[in-house]
Amino acid sequence: MEKMTIHLRVWRQAGPNAPGRLVPYTVENVIPDMSFLEMLDVLNEELIAKGEDPVAFDSDCREGICGTCGLVINGIPHGPDRGATVCQLHMRRYKHGDTITIEPWRARAFPLIKDLVVDRSAFDRLIQASGYTSINVGGAPDANAVLIPKDKAERSMDAAACIGCGACVAACKNASAILFVSAKVAHLGMLPQGQVEHKHRVVKMIDRMDDLGFGSCSNEGECEAVCPKEIKLANIAYLNRSYLTARFFGGL
Amino acid sequence: MTLDAKIPSGPIQEKWDRHRFDSKLVNPANKRKYTVIIVGTGLAGASAAASLGELGYNVMSFCIHDSPRRAHSIAAQGGINAAKNYQNDGDSIYRLFYDTVKGGDYRAREANVYRLAQVSVNIIDQCVAQGVPFAREYGGLLDNRSFGGAQVSRTFYARGQTGQQLLIGAYQSMMRQVEAGTVTIFPNREMLDLVVVDGRACGIVCRNLITGAIERYAAHAVLLATGGYGTAYYLSTNAVNSNVTAAWRCHKRGALFANPCFTQIHPTCIPLSGDHQSKLTLMSESLRNDGRVWVPTKKGDKRPPSQIPEAERDYYLERRYPSFGNLVPRDVASRAAKAVCDDGQGVGVTGFSVYLDFADAIQRLGRDVITERYGNLFDMYKRITDEDPYQVPMRIYPAVHYAMGGLWVDYNLMSNLPGLHVLGEANFSDHGANRLGASALMQGLADGYFVIPYTLGHYLASGGLAPVSTDHDAFAQAADSVQKRIDRLLQVKGKETPRQLHRRLGAVLWDEVGMGRNEAGLTRAIARIPQLREEFWQNVSVPGTPDNLNKNLEYAGRVADYLEFAELLAIDALHRTESCGGHFREESQTPEGEAKRDDEHFSYVAAWEFSGVDQPPVLHQEPLEFEYCKPSQRSYK
Numbered sequence: 001m002e003k004m005t006i007h008l009r010v011w012r013q014a015g016p017n018a019p020g021r022l023v024p025y026t027v028e029n030v031i032p033d034m035s036f037l038e039m040l041d042v043l044n045e046e047l048i049a050k051g052e053d054p055v056a057f058d059s060d061c062r063e064g065i066c067g068t069c070g071l072v073i074n075g076i077p078h079g080p081d082r083g084a085t086v087c088q089l090h091m092r093r094y095k096h097g098d099t100i101t102i103e104p105w106r107a108r109a110f111p112l113i114k115d116l117v118v119d120r121s122a123f124d125r126l127i128q129a130s131g132y133t134s135i136n137v138g139g140a141p142d143a144n145a146v147l148i149p150k151d152k153a154e155r156s157m158d159a160a161a162c163i164g165c166g167a168c169v170a171a172c173k174n175a176s177a178i179l180f181v182s183a184k185v186a187h188l189g190m191l192p193q194g195q196v197e198h199k200h201r202v203v204k205m206i207d208r209m210d211d212l213g214f215g216s217c218s219n220e221g222e223c224e225a226v227c228p229k230e231i232k233l234a235n236i237a238y239l240n241r242s243y244l245t246a247r248f249f250g251g252l
Numbered sequence: 253m254t255l256d257a258k259i260p261s262g263p264i265q266e267k268w269d270r271h272r273f274d275s276k277l278v279n280p281a282n283k284r285k286y287t288v289i290i291v292g293t294g295l296a297g298a299s300a301a302a303s304l305g306e307l308g309y310n311v312m313s314f315c316i317h318d319s320p321r322r323a324h325s326i327a328a329q330g331g332i333n334a335a336k337n338y339q340n341d342g343d344s345i346y347r348l349f350y351d352t353v354k355g356g357d358y359r360a361r362e363a364n365v366y367r368l369a370q371v372s373v374n375i376i377d378q379c380v381a382q383g384v385p386f387a388r389e390y391g392g393l394l395d396n397r398s399f400g401g402a403q404v405s406r407t408f409y410a411r412g413q414t415g416q417q418l419l420i421g422a423y424q425s426m427m428r429q430v431e432a433g434t435v436t437i438f439p440n441r442e443m444l445d446l447v448v449v450d451g452r453a454c455g456i457v458c459r460n461l462i463t464g465a466i467e468r469y470a471a472h473a474v475l476l477a478t479g480g481y482g483t484a485y486y487l488s489t490n491a492v493n494s495n496v497t498a499a500w501r502c503h504k505r506g507a508l509f510a511n512p513c514f515t516q517i518h519p520t521c522i523p524l525s526g527d528h529q530s531k532l533t534l535m536s537e538s539l540r541n542d543g544r545v546w547v548p549t550k551k552g553d554k555r556p557p558s559q560i561p562e563a564e565r566d567y568y569l570e571r572r573y574p575s576f577g578n579l580v581p582r583d584v585a586s587r588a589a590k591a592v593c594d595d596g597q598g599v600g601v602t603g604f605s606v607y608l609d610f611a612d613a614i615q616r617l618g619r620d621v622i623t624e625r626y627g628n629l630f631d632m633y634k635r636i637t638d639e640d641p642y643q644v645p646m647r648i649y650p651a652v653h654y655a656m657g658g659l660w661v662d663y664n665l666m667s668n669l670p671g672l673h674v675l676g677e678a679n680f681s682d683h684g685a686n687r688l689g690a691s692a693l694m695q696g697l698a699d700g701y702f703v704i705p706y707t708l709g710h711y712l713a714s715g716g717l718a719p720v721s722t723d724h725d726a727f728a729q730a731a732d733s734v735q736k737r738i739d740r741l742l743q744v745k746g747k748e749t750p751r752q753l754h755r756r757l758g759a760v761l762w763d764e765v766g767m768g769r770n771e772a773g774l775t776r777a778i779a780r781i782p783q784l785r786e787e788f789w790q791n792v793s794v795p796g797t798p799d800n801l802n803k804n805l806e807y808a809g810r811v812a813d814y815l816e817f818a819e820l821l822a823i824d825a826l827h828r829t830e831s832c833g834g835h836f837r838e839e840s841q842t843p844e845g846e847a848k849r850d851d852e853h854f855s856y857v858a859a860w861e862f863s864g865v866d867q868p869p870v871l872h873q874e875p876l877e878f879e880y881c882k883p884s885q886r887s888y889k
Binding site: 014015031033034035037038041042044045047048049051052053054056058059060061062063064065066067068081083084088090092113114117119120121123124127128129130131132133134135136137138139140141142143144146147148149150153154156157160161163164187188190191193194 | 299302303306317318319320321322324326327336338374376377378379380381382383385386387388389390391392393394410411413416417420423424425427428430431437439462491492493525526528529530531533534631632635636638701702705745747748749750751752793794795796800801802803804
């Protein structure tokens with residue numbers, strides 16, 4: 001298998017208040033079957049062996065489901081492959097001699113921690129604002145007591161596929177979390193179990209999104225383009241309809 | 253030390269009901285006066301935090317991730333079992349119980365497994381009420397599929413993302429309690445020690461992974477839900493941050509470690525492609541419902557699969573196990589794959605993979621049906637290998653996946669250290685020597701939603717819990733030992749990276765304590781691991797400082813713990829000279845090459861007591877009794 005030399009420009013920043021800059025590195029012997037993060041592992045191995053501080057980046061499952069990883073690669077969150085997280089990107093996408101720029105998510109609501117790692121706890125606080133059904137353990141009726149049309153269940157599942165990685169926020173020029181919020185509202189709103197609190201959920205999550213410093217939506221659609229789980233803009237339309245209904249006719 | 257499993261008396265069907273009635277209760281107004289620490293936010297930890305928060309306890313929830321939602325339960329693909337019998341195909345609580353005990357090769361505790369089967373039906377109800385979008389039929393009812401090792405369709409699923417959906421359900425319920433003020437979350441914290449005062453677990457010491465601060469937290473009880481230890485093998489299907497550290501530190505404080513040699517090697521993973529590889533990716537076992545496993549009959553056959561005629565293919569699972577065919581349990585399927593590859597029939601560049609072929613299923617059901625069932629798995633496979641499984645068969649090979657062993661717990665999920673409870677994969681109790689597919693999610697949620705709320709209440713209400721402050725000497729001593737270990741890691745300033753050392757440990761474990769184990773190999777491993785440990789402490793390189801985010805420092809600490817734990821794993825495997833489930837001792841097999849148990853000598857739980865690094869651990873035995881499922885040679889023929 002042919003080996004490649006890859007040039008990198010990596011955002012290095014020692015801490016939230018330290019100045020940051022793009023630092024050039026070169027990685028030799030990159031194999032096309034390597035994942036992008038494995039290529040960064042190789043870089044870090046070299047840095048550690050030299051006694052230098054390795055590049056801090058987040059990752060965990062490395063199979064595209066946990067939502068931990070997230071890098072802006074040549075300006076695109078999660079890189080060039082559509083519908084994939086950066087851990088699923090492979091070096092066969094690049095050729096010998098390429099230069100790749102790697103930056104962190106940049107958004108006011110996601111403050112930087114170090115190098116390529118940002119704080120996404122704002123997403124937890126969004127879910128905290130009614131991103132659930134208020135069902136205590138113990139009192140649930142039989143699972144088949146309520147029939148749910150297959151297409152509704154499928155639409156709910158499409159939205160529930162969101163992994164909470166934050167790429168939608170990173171891609172949005174307003175750093176809005178609207179796609180994330182709409183995915184949760186649609187996931188629960190499509191199901192009878194989620195309908196009970198639907199109106200309250202919509203209003204509370206939108207209010208919380210504003211409080212947390214996320215921007216508003218101006219319908220550019222970058223979020224959908226970079227979403228590794230291909231969450232659709234249609235969810236935002238559904239959210240907007242639900243929000244208007246709740247505000248004007250729902251007494252909220 | 254005598255191990256009392258505290259199994260309630262009475263017929264197995266009534267044990268749990270009786271036990272719940274006999275358990276003491278905490279007055280609703282008093283619950284908020286009790287603080288409970290939960291470490292880990294996977295299915296077991298998050299469900300426990302949600303249900304204890306709902307009851308009114310003061311819960312502190314810790315995880316190493318930036319958000320509780322990232323725990324590795326999220327990666328479980330295939331499904332969750334429950335004895336609902338919605339398909340009218342002969343399922344029952346008793347059958348799920350029986351299948352699980354048999355599937356575990358008669359090395360699990362009957363009473364625990366029966367309870368698991370009982371509460372399985374409540375789990376599905378709870379999850380649906382939370383809004384988990386399980387797969388449905390056109391009539392609106394829940395859909396089920398069959399899964400490895402079962403002849404009924406009892407597996408509930410949400411595409412290939414069941415773990416994700418169940419975890420998000422538990423996480424959301426937990427975040428509801430955070431909003432309500434009963435649960436406080438502490439993300440980016442790594443538990444590095446357990447604090448024991450007067451024999452009771454009463455707190456933890458952890459490192460704040462962002463600031464590097466060593467923090468102390470006190471509580472009336474500690475619940476450990478930190479998952480399994482598969483990453484000891486370096487390559488596994490676990491997440492790269494999964495680790496044994498929290499469980500191992502509890503072990504070093506006196507908690508017994510049970511059956512560490514019971515590791516599950518999953519048969520359907522994407523094979524290794526090179527040295528750079530950081531993890532192995534699982535392809536859901538559900539694929540075996542429609543895919544057919546085969547290798548060329550001729551050794552070293554290098555023709556592309558499409559050019560190998562039907563007559564020259566060996567569908568070895570269907571041939572060897574006509575009644576279960578491709579759906580035999582995981583341990584059986586993994587060993588069969590290893591056997592054909594060791595025999596020279598393996599395919600791919602390395603010769604260490606077998607085909608999983610969907611051509612027949614696509615012809616029979618149409619491409620659309622296959623896409624609907626497995627589309628995301630096919631996409632994932634293509635992304636990683638650059639091959640299209642709709643056109644050419646997948647190539648798969650076994651990989652380390654799940655740990656059946658774990659900290660010893662009694663029927664109440666409490667370890668031998670009063671106050672320390674262990675839930676989910678981190679404990680040892682329900683899967684014996686082999687776990688059946690779709691049972692891990694079931695156990696994690698059973699422990700968190702339906703078992704611990706009762707048994708923890710009983711512990712707290714039983715009295716004798718003096719409040720402990722983090723100023724206590726035991727906290728200072730634990731924090732000090734944590735700090736010293738971190739300092740020591742930073743001071744070595746050697747030449748090798750933690751990853752290089754971890755990879756070497758993994759190679760030893762995979763070769764000698766992997767799918768086939770024998771006395772000579774295990775003895776070699778037991779000699780080699782302390783040498784690796786020595787090399788680690790002589791030559792590890794951990795640059796940077798401890799006072800900020802330093803992932804390499806975190807990783808080095810985990811590798812150091814694996815280097816201690818791995819020795820126990822090998823010692824346990826050497827001592828158990830029988831084969832059972834995932835533990836295959838080559839010396840103990842039937843004439844057909846199947847695992848041969850030795851019930852006369854090994855029908856017990858091996859619970860090991862720590863007696864110092866470089867000191868032999870002490871074995872304690874909990875005898876296993878099988879009143880309902882009479883041990884027999886497992887047969888899937």
